[in-house]
Amino acid sequence: MAEQLQVFGFWESAFSRRVELALKLKGIEYQYFEEDLPHNKSHLLLQYNPIHKKVPVLVHNGKPISESLVILEYIDENWKTNPLLPQHxxxxxxxxxxxxxxxxxxxxxxxxxxxxxxxxxxxxxxxxxxxxxxxxxxxxxxxxxxxxxxxxxxxxxxxxxxxxxxxxxxxxxxxxxxxxxxxxxxxxxxxxxxxxxxxxxxxxxxxxxxxxxxxxx
Structure with missing residues (x-):
């Protein structure tokens, strides 16, 4: 079964953009959902990130991950091409x-x-x-x-x-x-x-x- 990868972000968010940057550097395809911030957060964003209610959120095969630094590490651990973190x-x-x-x-x-x-x-x-x-x-x-x-x-x-x-x-x-x-x-x-x-x-x-x-x- 093909992997499903979604990013809920906002164009002006530096934290959201860094997640996209990491995925692009690794050549990973994903579906992007632009949130209408700061005024109208989608029900999916609130569902996937009920604690902080903010972008970015990465959803991998239906499982959400929030907070950009956590997401970056998750991406690097799951997709080994073009590693972001050093090996040692x-x-x-x-x-x-x-x-x-x-x-x-x-x-x-x-x-x-x-x-x-x-x-x-x-x-x-x-x-x-x-x-x-x-x-x-x-x-x-x-x-x-x-x-x-x-x-x-x-x-x-x-x-x-x-x-x-x-x-x-x-x-x-x-x-x-x-x-x-x-x-x-x-x-x-x-x-x-x-x-x-x-x-x-x-x-x-x-x-x-x-x-x-x-x-x-």
Missing amino acids: PHDRAVARFWAKFIDDKVVVAVVKAAGSKGEEREKAVEEAGEALGALEKELGSRTLFGGERVGFVDVVGSVIVGWVPAIEECFGFEVLRVNKFPNLMKWSEEFAKHGVVKEILPPKHEIVAFMEANWKF
């Missing part, structure tokens, strides 16, 4: 650490900066800069976090490539600077040129327009 257990653990670091430190600080002003924003921008500095050091002179090809941390880091610059433009502050983070900026430029990444990441101006219309702080 220690290297896998390190990749998981930095992926979670991106979500817990970089994303949280940048969103906090977008939703604040004055001293609170300055503090959040400083926190984001410190987190990016740690990533800058971890990346070093490598072209990709995954080494010679796109890996787990690169896929998770797509939020820095596509969404952080849009947030900066929309809310009028700057975190990513080439003079402070030359390695990350070079990585971001090269990663954005990848054929699959270009196919999956939405244009910055579309993200900015959505944020201006829907992000209310």
Whole structure:
């Protein structure tokens, strides 16, 4: 029996797009369902993700998996072609650490900066800069976090490539600077040129327009 694979996502969601990016990199076919967010969530989304009620959700042969980092690991474990995580257990653990670091430190600080002003924003921008500095050091002179090809941390880091610059433009502050983070900026430029990444990441101006219309702080 043929496998059934469905993705419930939303075009502007960095977390949703990273799931599609992983599937595309592995050459896995799937059926995509675009959710009408943030206003009208489908009954299927609420059925498959009753706890968080949000995208992304991967449904494999009728069984749902939610939370993007969990989904990425599930994809990598089930489909071995073009592995995202390294083969060595220690290297896998390190990749998981930095992926979670991106979500817990970089994303949280940048969103906090977008939703604040004055001293609170300055503090959040400083926190984001410190987190990016740690990533800058971890990346070093490598072209990709995954080494010679796109890996787990690169896929998770797509939020820095596509969404952080849009947030900066929309809310009028700057975190990513080439003079402070030359390695990350070079990585971001090269990663954005990848054929699959270009196919999956939405244009910055579309993200900015959505944020201006829907992000209310």
